[in-house]
Amino acid sequence: MKIGIVGAGLIGRAWAIVFARAGFLVSVYDVNANALVNAGDAIRQSLNDLQQAELVADVDQIMTRIRFDADLTSAMQGVEYVQECGPENVEGKKTIYRELEAVVATGTVLASSTSGIAASQFSERLQHPERCLVAHPVNPPYLIPLVEIVPTPQTSEDVTTTTLQLMEAAQQVPILVRKEIEGFVLxxxxxxxxxxxxxxxxxxxxxxxxxxxxxxxxxxxxxxxxxxxxxxxxxxxxxxxxxxxxxxxxxxxxxxxxxxxxxxxxxxxxxxxxxxxxxLPRAELAARHEWRDRRLMSLIAHQRLMAEKDSS
Missing domain, CATH: 1.10.1040.10 (N-(1-d-carboxylethyl)-l-norvaline Dehydrogenase; domain 2)
Incomplete structure (x- = not known):
């Protein structure tokens, strides 16, 4: 399966790591070409950190699965699932989803990373609203695996099932939010x-x-x-x-x-x-972000070790 990601910001980059780490081909789109260049450097740095924590093995191999494209049509060619990571704005998402409908196949799943906007607010007037839903991650999703899957009343059961299965294949932990509610569960x-x-x-x-x-x-x-x-x-x-x-x-x-x-x-x-x-002085915030991620990496490594011991 080929994955499309719309938006090369913090969440889009994190999703690229999640899917490429799991073996999927990933196409990252952003209208800003400079953002795509910066995204590649940032993704590689995050993967290097994960490698040092022994949470990934081969950084170069993962990077070969990720491509960057400033043209929406070519970026979304052949994708079966799109993870939209645009701004938290209903009107903006309506525009993005109309543009996506024009360039992806009819069966392509369109999922939003939104933190609290119900997908029905920006998908109900699309030609195929049944393939739209929310897949809300916790930041950063390559370290914190929970993903909230929130279908709309129009989302087909097959799309919901496909998204749940995809997240499991990507080593995430999906939960199903059975009905739309502002802010979801987390x-x-x-x-x-x-x-x-x-x-x-x-x-x-x-x-x-x-x-x-x-x-x-x-x-x-x-x-x-x-x-x-x-x-x-x-x-x-x-x-x-x-x-x-x-x-x-x-x-x-x-x-x-x-x-x-x-x-x-x-x-x-x-x-x-x-x-x-x-x-924590403002000048030390960035270093503390890195500290947080290292602590999360250590916790994940410990949890994996305990899971192996519990299963043996």
């Missing part, structure tokens, strides 16, 4: 935590640093290999119902205490930003 969960984190910070209960410690040294350790339902199922002697009987009233009471006002107010964010910059 960002709604992340948003709930962020909203509460901002309220706790804003109302003076905890510093930004200690809030982060709570997650990375507490919840995050369990959540790196268990989900919230499995976590509470294992946190009471008789399982999830036992946990609910013990702690459900507390969680319900806390939920009722939460205000409905928007916690993303400018004054709160300004103070959070000041605390973060005191901990």
């Amino acid at each position: 960002n709604r969960l992340q948003g709930a935590l962020l909203n509460e984190a901002l309220r706790l910070f804003r109302d003076g209960y905890v510093s930004a640093e200690d809030l982060d410690k709570t997650v990375k040294h507490g919840l995050g350790l369990r959540w790196s290999f268990m989900g919230p339902f499995e976590t509470i199922d294992l946190n009471a002697p008789a399982g999830i119902e036992d946990y609910a009987s013990r702690y459900g009233p507390l969680y319900h009471q806390v939920d009722q205490q939460r205000g409905q006002e928007n916690p993303w107010d400018a004054s709160t964010l300004k103070i959070v930003g000041e605390e973060r910059r005191a901990l």
Whole structure:
């Protein structure tokens, strides 16, 4: 199968790594020729980092599977699946999808990387809306494998199944979001935590640093290999119902205490930003990004080792 990628930005480059690493031929399109040149250099650097972490073997071989093209028609020639990585803008996506329909085969699947826009908002007036859906990754997808597959009411079951199978073949971990909902699943969960984190910070209960410690040294350790339902199922002697009987009233009471006002107010964010910059100066952000990715690589290597031990 040949994969087309629309957009040579951060997410488009990451998807190119995902698919080429798995053995697929990849054609990356961007209207900006300079972006394509930069994309090639950035992809090779990321692959070199993965090779150093022993997560890929042959960088040159992977790079031979990726081509770059500033012409949409030639870039999409022969592709069976397109991963669109354009801006988070409904009107812009409508334009991109109309252009794609004009150059790809009728059976080509058109998937969007959008973080929260339902695909029906930009696909319902296409000639073939049944082949459109969302395949939302977590950044960077070559390190964090979850992909949310979100069909529209018009998406065919075959397209959904094909996309789920493709993601598994690409060594990703797809989940099916059964109905369209703004923000999908991951960002709604992340948003709930962020909203509460901002309220706790804003109302003076905890510093930004200690809030982060709570997650990375507490919840995050369990959540790196268990989900919230499995976590509470294992946190009471008789399982999830036992946990609910013990702690459900507390969680319900806390939920009722939460205000409905928007916690993303400018004054709160300004103070959070000041605390973060005191901990991490702006000039050190890029180096910290690299640190994050190295830590993720180490975690993935450890998880693979544990999976091999569990299966032996």
